Amino acid sequence: MVYKPNLDVLNLYNRFDSPICEVDCGQICKQFNPSGKPFCCDICVAVPVALKEEWTFLKANTKLWQRLRGDECPSDPIDLPKLKAETPHYMHLMACKGPDFCERDYRTLSCRQFPFSPYITEDDRLIGLTYNWDFEQVCWVISNLGRVSEQYQKEFLDIYDSLLFEHPSEYDSYYWLSEDMRKHFINQGRGIPILHRDGGFYLLDPETDECTPIDPTEFPKFGPYL
Ligand code: SF4
Numbered sequence: 333m334v335y336k337p338n339l340d341v342l343n344l345y346n347r348f349d350s351p352i353c354e355v356d357c358g359q360i361c362k363q364f365n366p367s368g369k370p371f372c373c374d375i376c377v378a379v380p381v382a383l384k385e386e387w388t389f390l391k392a393n394t395k396l397w398q399r400l401r402g403d404e405c406p407s408d409p410i411d412l413p414k415l416k417a418e419t420p421h422y423m424h425l426m427a428c429k430g431p432d433f434c435e436r437d438y439r440t441l442s443c444r445q446f447p448f449s450p451y452i453t454e455d456d457r458l459i460g461l462t463y464n465w466d467f468e469q470v471c472w473v474i475s476n477l478g479r480v481s482e483q484y485q486k487e488f489l490d491i492y493d494s495l496l497f498e499h500p501s502e503y504d505s506y507y508w509l510s511e512d513m514r515k516h517f518i519n520q521g522r523g524i525p526i527l528h529r530d531g532g533f534y535l536l537d538p539e540t541d542e543c544t545p546i547d548p549t550e551f552p553k554f555g556p557y558l
């Protein structure tokens with residue numbers, strides 16, 4: 333029998349609804365995007381995904397979303413077969429109507445978690461949040477990790493502790509993403525910023541997973557946020 337995770341999408345969304353920080357970060361970053369959209373809401377920059385269970389819930393409740401066609405970014409059409417091949421089988425590639433039409437209650441988990449992902453150590457411990465390094469140059473939050481609210485971090489970990497327990501494939505996916513991150517940061521000779529579940533901020537040594545406390549104002553800043 334094929335394992336099916338038991339997910340209550342509405343419950344997950346209700347438990348993970350707090351803003352990342354006290355300012356509307358989209359109002360800041362969109363000034364630096366030629367399209368005038370927050371980077372994570374611009375399909376030409378970031379393609380959202382949804383668990384198949386989320387899509388079942390969303391299509392019954394809102395017209396905000398569609399499955400990705402590939403032509404949503406006219407200036408840079410998406411290679412749909414290639415992107416599908418890179419996407420876990422239990423997820424769909426998605427497109428929303430755009431930030432002018434956003435419905436906060438129907439944001440996917442991928443919207444809510446951006447730019448963060450769970451960091452899982454080589455010896456299988458989900459120790460906290462880290463970020464998607466592909467967006468270092470554009471995302472204001474990544475350059476201002478000390479501004480991320482405690483409530484957001486708490487909700488993030490609560491959701492991913494239960495989701496990754498219920499959904500082992502998703503756990504594996506984040507384990508291998510963390511492994512990719514270790515390789516990338518080793519190549520660059522950098523530590524990995526961690527918003528730890530103990531409430532502290534750390535730089536993690538990607539060779540050993542050892543964490544050193546850091547004042548969050550000391551984390552690197554990038555792009556226009558230097
Ligand atoms: S999470 Fe980052 S990319 Fe998204 S709106 Fe906030 S600053 Fe912009």
Ligand code: SF4
Pocket residue numbers: 372373374380428429430431432433434435438439440443
């Ligand atoms: S649903 Fe809202 S938060 Fe998510 S990508 Fe679209 S505009 Fe951005």
